Every structure is written in structure tokens, then in C-alpha cells.
Amino acid sequence: MMARCAPRLIRPLLNGLNLGKVQSFQCLRIAEHSQAPASLQPERSFGSTHRLHDVPRDTGSADRVTVHFINRDGERLTATAKEGESLLEVVVNQNLGIDGFGACEGTLACSTCHLIFEEDVFQKLDAITDEELDMLDLAYGLTDTSRLGCQVCVKKAMDGVTVQVPVEVADMRRELEVGKQSK
Amino acid sequence: MGSSRGHICWKWGSPLRRLTGFSRLLSTAALGPQICVVGSGPAGFYTAQHLLKHHRLARVDIYEKLPVPFGLVRFGVAPDHPEVKNVINTFTQTAHSDRCAYYGNVTIGKDVTVKELQRAYHAVVLSYGAEDNRILGIPGENLLGVYSARAFVGWYNGLPENRDLKPDLSSETAMVLGQGNVALDVARVLLSPLDVLRKTDITEGSLAAIACSKVKRVWLVGRRGPLQVAFTIKELREMINLPGTRPLLDPADFTGLGDVIKDVPRPRKRLTELMVKSALEKPGEKEASRWASATKEWGLKFRRSPLEVLPAADGKQARGIRMAVTRLEGSGESARAVPTGEVEELECGLILSSIGYRSLPLDSLIPFDPKLGIIPNSLGRVQGAPGLYCSGWVKRGPTGVIITTMNDSFDTAQSVLEDLQTGVLNLSNSKEGFESVRSILHSRGVHPVTFSDWEKIDAAEVARGKLAGKPREKIVDPQEMLQLVSH
Numbered sequence: 321m322m323a324r325c326a327p328r329l330i331r332p333l334l335n336g337l338n339l340g341k342v343q344s345f346q347c348l349r350i351a352e353h354s355q356a357p358a359s360l361q362p363e364r365s366f367g368s369t370h371r372l373h374d375v376p377r378d379t380g381s382a383d384r385v386t387v388h389f390i391n392r393d394g395e396r397l398t399a400t401a402k403e404g405e406s407l408l409e410v411v412v413n414q415n416l417g418i419d420g421f422g423a424c425e426g427t428l429a430c431s432t433c434h435l436i437f438e439e440d441v442f443q444k445l446d447a448i449t450d451e452e453l454d455m456l457d458l459a460y461g462l463t464d465t466s467r468l469g470c471q472v473c474v475k476k477a478m479d480g481v482t483v484q485v486p487v488e489v490a491d492m493r494r495e496l497e498v499g500k501q502s503k
Numbered sequence: 504m505g506s507s508r509g510h511i512c513w514k515w516g517s518p519l520r521r522l523t524g525f526s527r528l529l530s531t532a533a534l535g536p537q538i539c540v541v542g543s544g545p546a547g548f549y550t551a552q553h554l555l556k557h558h559r560l561a562r563v564d565i566y567e568k569l570p571v572p573f574g575l576v577r578f579g580v581a582p583d584h585p586e587v588k589n590v591i592n593t594f595t596q597t598a599h600s601d602r603c604a605y606y607g608n609v610t611i612g613k614d615v616t617v618k619e620l621q622r623a624y625h626a627v628v629l630s631y632g633a634e635d636n637r638i639l640g641i642p643g644e645n646l647l648g649v650y651s652a653r654a655f656v657g658w659y660n661g662l663p664e665n666r667d668l669k670p671d672l673s674s675e676t677a678m679v680l681g682q683g684n685v686a687l688d689v690a691r692v693l694l695s696p697l698d699v700l701r702k703t704d705i706t707e708g709s710l711a712a713i714a715c716s717k718v719k720r721v722w723l724v725g726r727r728g729p730l731q732v733a734f735t736i737k738e739l740r741e742m743i744n745l746p747g748t749r750p751l752l753d754p755a756d757f758t759g760l761g762d763v764i765k766d767v768p769r770p771r772k773r774l775t776e777l778m779v780k781s782a783l784e785k786p787g788e789k790e791a792s793r794w795a796s797a798t799k800e801w802g803l804k805f806r807r808s809p810l811e812v813l814p815a816a817d818g819k820q821a822r823g824i825r826m827a828v829t830r831l832e833g834s835g836e837s838a839r840a841v842p843t844g845e846v847e848e849l850e851c852g853l854i855l856s857s858i859g860y861r862s863l864p865l866d867s868l869i870p871f872d873p874k875l876g877i878i879p880n881s882l883g884r885v886q887g888a889p890g891l892y893c894s895g896w897v898k899r900g901p902t903g904v905i906i907t908t909m910n911d912s913f914d915t916a917q918s919v920l921e922d923l924q925t926g927v928l929n930l931s932n933s934k935e936g937f938e939s940v941r942s943i944l945h946s947r948g949v950h951p952v953t954f955s956d957w958e959k960i961d962a963a964e965v966a967r968g969k970l971a972g973k974p975r976e977k978i979v980d981p982q983e984m985l986q987l988v989s990h
Contacts, residue, residue, distance in 0.1 A: 328748070377847065400775070409822065418557075419556070419913055420552075420906075420910075420913065421547065421668050423593065423905060423906065424586050424587060424589045424590065425586075425589040425592065425818045427586035427589060428586070429586035429587045429589070429905055430587070430905060430906055432909065450736075450740075452530065453738040453773065454735075454736045454740065454773075455737060457735070457736060457769060457770035457773060457774075458735060458770065458904065458906070459906075460906075460910065461768070462770075478981045488910045488913075
């Protein structure tokens with residue numbers, strides 16, 4: 321199951337990986353996005369090796385869409401995305417510091433790219449498929465305006481949109497954790 | 504190596520580490536917390552990942568008893584679900600971190616004790632999961648033809664301890680006791696077209712055995728009803744659409760259910776609606792034609808609780824199960840199955856019990872609750888054992904998918920980070936980390952397998968797989984793995 325947008329799936333190239341090159345690329349990324357808070361960690365970099373081929377040349381502002389992500393701790397992370405990129409790709413390409421985002425790398429095999437949209441934005445998104453609903457059903461903190469980031473593609477009309485990274489239920493129920501077992 | 508962030512100690516720590524052992528000691532001693540994680544499955548790796556990401560100086564060493572890492576991602580996830588295994592990529596990135604090291608072929612509790620780890624590290628996180636399974640506790644459970652689903656999954660996924668399982672697949676009918684995703688996995692592997700299995704990383708040996716299998720029909724049997732099934736919708740949908748098969752769903756089990764689930768939360772509602780639709784609605788043309796030409800079947804049986812596995816005439820082989828017919832008291836997730844007094848016998852020669860995994864105590868000194876099968880803890884802090892933490896199934900019980908374990912591991916890592924911040928973990932006591940463990944292992948003749956050793960094994964598996972048109976051909980003999988990396 322692939323992300324429905326045109327851009328390719330993210331796959332790090334493990335064989336023949338030149339780590340030195342990757343590391344310096346990551347540093348370059350940090351310098352570029354100075355608006356990103358200092359707490360962003362470049363180590364969170366799966367798939368970034370693939371992005372070596374996808375470093376955006378200067379395409380000008382015409383194709384860029386601004387998306388704001390509200391992280392679990394309330395911090396606002398702003399990214400500029402290319403039209404057609406999935407929100408998962410935006411998070412990964414821009415190295416946004418969202419813990420554990422996109423575990424299955426956009427293959428509809430997890431729900432870790434779960435995002436909550438504003439109502440009016442949600443209504444205008446492309447129709448959701450059964451396959452996405454199946455995985456969304458397993459997401460923590462599911463709302464009526466939830467979608468999986470790997471299935472939502474950035475459009476020009478979404479410029480300036482704000483999406484919320486759901487607070488995991490585990491975070492909210494820290495008091496009730498002891499010895500709980502269902503069976 | 505992240506030099507743009509300007510942390511002096513980290514900056515000159517890295518190149519110095521490449522020099523002599525002494526310099527290495529100089530650069531790492533007392534600079535940051537030394538943490539170790541026991542277990543290299545999702546819990547171990549996600550805990551390590553979170554610690555490394557949120558503490559710039561922490562060193563995390565991951566220990567694993569097998570030579571190869573990744574736990575259930577490698578040995579539990581079904582061969583035909585490769586996308587779920589993509590997490591291996593992020594784990595590999597973590598292992599490649601300068602401040603992370605992987606040590607396979609080291610059995611904690613035998614090669615080195617938890618106490619010795621605690622002397623070497625500021626914090627020890629137990630993430631060793633659930634290596635055993637719950638037992639049925641009924642007569643005949645040990646007859647030939649009865650296996651735990653856990654062992655069966657281990658067998659087709661190349662878990663070394665299950666490689667000689669040799670399950671008897673000569674029976675036409677198989678019963679899987681349990682209605683979770685593991686039950687669906689084993690049913691699907693038993694019934695999948697060989698063409699599909701052939702292209703996965705299922706082991707060569709188990710593929711050959713399945714190719715000779717006579718199993719045509721698999722029942723998933725639950726003690727309760729359709730509203731209590733534990734499997735999830737994606738896996739059910741996959742089963743319903745499995746080529747060459749038809750579902751056997753008794754309409755009587757599903758009539759009227761549509762009304763009952765009107766106000767139930769969406770996940771349970773959609774799951775039940777899918778079962779109801781498949782059981783009650785006339786199939787579309789394509790489906791009808793597939794069902795008509797199907798040579799294999801699978802079905803769901805409800806309200807049956809196993810009482811006894813019945814022996815064949817030779818007294819050694821299973822030939823069937825005696826089941827108690829139950830009814831439900833209460834509703835929803837907490838409904839209880841109560842025997843009605845009625846009893847039923849079902850014929851089958853292959854029984855797979857899929858009633859849950861189970862953790863085992865690692866070391867007599869570590870608190871363990873045998874009833875719940877977990878290490879007693881509060882937010883991942885082991886009760887009564889400062890400096891000891893736990894994450895994953897050994898902390899919360901053996902249920903949930905990767906995201907469950909991921910959140911749980913982040914939670915435990917958060918507890919460790921808090922304790923580092925507040926001084927509960929005292930960093931003024933400098934710890935040697937692997938430096939002291941290394942000499943202990945050496946004195947005991949134990950040779951750890953490093954991550955780059957694993958990458959050699961990985962490359963060999965991928966190369967062998969390529970010859971067979973598979974993503975990899977798993978090596979199932981730990982000795983062969985060790986020989987490959989010449990230990």
C-alpha cells in the first residue's frame with residue numbers, strides 16, 4: 321500500500337551508505353531551516369539518505385506551501401512543503417522533531433503518522449479509502465477530523481494550514497499504567 | 504557528526520574514540536549517562552532511540568541474546584507483511600548512532616547478570632519481551648499435532664529455537680484456538696497460495712513443509728462471540744480476500760448484530776460490519792466466482808472453550824477437541840464466557856493454541872509478577888529497584904502492535920530522562936558502561952556480535968534470498984551466524 325501522492329516512498333539506502341556524506345547533509349539541513357527550534361535532532365533521519373537525490377533546487381516560492389505542525393508538547397514546527405508531497409514526506413524531509421512519526425514509511429501498515437486537522441481543512445481533503453480507515457481505526461486519540469499524514473498530499477490551497485500531532489493516550493494516562501493487562 | 508550543534512565534549516569525543524582505548528576511556532568516562540537496554544526488539548530500540556534523541560550525552564548499549572537483532576519484527580511479523588518490518592530502517596539508523604552500540608549473542612542472566620549491568624551502567628532498561636506462551640492447561644495438550652501458535656510462527660519465521668518443530672501438516676482440518684491477529688497470521692500462512700509465500704522471507708524449510716501440507720480448512724475458535732474478536736480489520740479484510748479460499752461464517756452468529764453495534768466506537772463497529780457483511784450479504788460477482796472455485800476454507804467458531812484434546816487410537820496423536828459450549832454474560836470487551844453444560848466434539852489433527860504470549864522472569868533478583876506475567880513497575884520504573892526500568896511487553900503484557908510498544912517505550916525513556924534530570928539517577932557516580940562488561944564477557948568466553956557483524960549476516964541472507972527470488976533467506980542456525988562473523 322503506497323502513499324497516494326506522486327512522490328516516491330522513502331527508503332534509506334543501507335548498502336553502500338556513505339555515512340560521512342549523510343551527516344554533513346544533515347548539518348546543512350539544520351543551517352537552512354533556522355526557524356526550526358534548536359531542539360530539532362538531525363539524528364532522527366531515516367530516509368534522509370534517499371533525500372540526497374531530492375534536495376530541492378531553488379524552485380522559487382511558487383510551488384511551496386507552508387504547513388504548521390503543533391507537536392505533542394505544544395511546540396509549533398513550521399515547514400515549507402512542495403505541492404504533491406505527503407505530510408509524512410514533509411515531516412521526514414524537513415527533519416521535524418516529531419517522535420516516532422511514520423514508522424512504516426508510508427505503506428499503510430501503522431498509524432504513527434496520525435494527524436488532526438481543522439474542520440474546514442478536513443472537509444476539503446481527498447476522500448479517505450477503506451485501507452486508510454482500517455489503520456486510522458487503530459490510532460490513539462482518534463477524532464472526527466483525523467487522517468494519516470502519509471495519505472494526505474499538500475495542495476496550494478492548504479497554504480498556512482495548521483495540523484495537530486495527537487497527544488498519545490499513553491501520555492495522558494500516565495497515572496493508570498501500573499500492571500494493566502487485558503487478558 | 505552533528506558538529507554544528509557545538510557541544511564541545513561530544514565534538515571531540517567522537518574522533519578521540521577512534522584512537523586508543525585509553526583515549527576512549529578519557530573521552531567517555533563520566534561525561535554522560537551510561538544506559539543499557541536488554542532486548543533488541545521494538546521496545547529496546549524505541550527506548551534507545553528516544554533516550555539518544557532527547558539526551559545529547561547519553562550512551563545506550565543494546566544487549567540481545569541472539570546474534571541477530573530486532574526481536575519480533577524479524578521473528579513475529581508475518582512473512583507476507585514486509586511493510587510492517589520497515590521499522591528496521593529506523594532501528595538501523597539508531598544502531599549507527601555514535602552513542603549507541605549493539606551487542607548480540609549475550610544472554611543477560613547467564614553471560615552477565617543484571618547486578619553486573621547495574622554496576623556498569625547508570626540505568627538498565629529491561630525490554631526482553633515475552634518468549635513463552637500461555638498454556639491451555641487441559642488434558643491432551645501435549646499430544647502430537649498440538650503446537651503453540653508462538654512456536655509455529657517462530658518456525659516459519661526462522662527463530663532458531665523453533666527450527667526443528669516439524670509440525671504435522673497432514674490433517675485436512677486445523678483448529679486455531681484464539682481469535683487475535685496471530686491466529687489470523689497462522690491461518691493465512693497455512694492457506695496462502697504457494698506463489699505468494701515463495702516470494703517472502705519465509706524460511707526455505709517451512710515453505711517446503713507447507714508445500715506438502717494437506718491442510719484445507721482452518722477454524723479460528725473463540726470462547727466468546729463476534730463482538731469480542733481480538734483481531735483487527737486490516738488482517739480480517741486480508742483473510743476475506745485471500746485468493747483460493749472461501750470464508751465459512753455461520754449467518755446465525757451474525758444475524759441482528761448490525762443493530763447491536765450502532766453506537767459502538769468506530770473501530771469495533773467497522774470490524775463487526777465487515778464480518779456481518781461477509782456472513783450475511785450475497786457476494787459480488789468476482790467474489791462469488793472466487794468462492795466457488797476455492798479449494799481451501801477458513802471460518803470462525805464462537806462460544807467454544809477447549810476442555811480436552813482427544814487422542815487417536817495410538818494414544819499419541821491428536822484427533823480432535825472436546826469443547827464446552829458457552830454463553831456470554833455481560834457485553835462488549837468485558838463479556839465473560841460461561842459454560843452452558845453442553846459439550847461438542849470437533850475433529851481435527853492439527854491444533855494451534857493462540858491464546859497469548861507470556862514473559863518469563865530473567866533473574867531471581869528482579870521483581871516479577873507471575874500472575875500478570877510482567878515486571879511490576881510504575882511508568883516503567885521497576886518497583887523497589889532503583890536504576891532498573893522496563894519497556895514493551897515485559898512491562899505492560901504481551902498485546903498490541905508496534906505503535907503500542909513505541910509509545911510505551913517512549914514513556915519509559917521519559918521516566919529515565921526525568922530521573923537523570925532530577926538526580927534520582929546519580930551521574931556523579933561514574934560508570935564504565937561496556938568497558939567493564941567487555942572484560943566480564945571475555946573472562947566467560949562470550950563473544951558479542953556487533954552491529955556491523957549483523958550487517959555481514961544481513962548481507963549474506965539477502966544474497967542467498969536473491970538466488971531464490973526472496974527478500975532474504977534467513978539463517979536459522981546461530982552457529983552458522985557466528986561462523987559467518989568468525990567468532
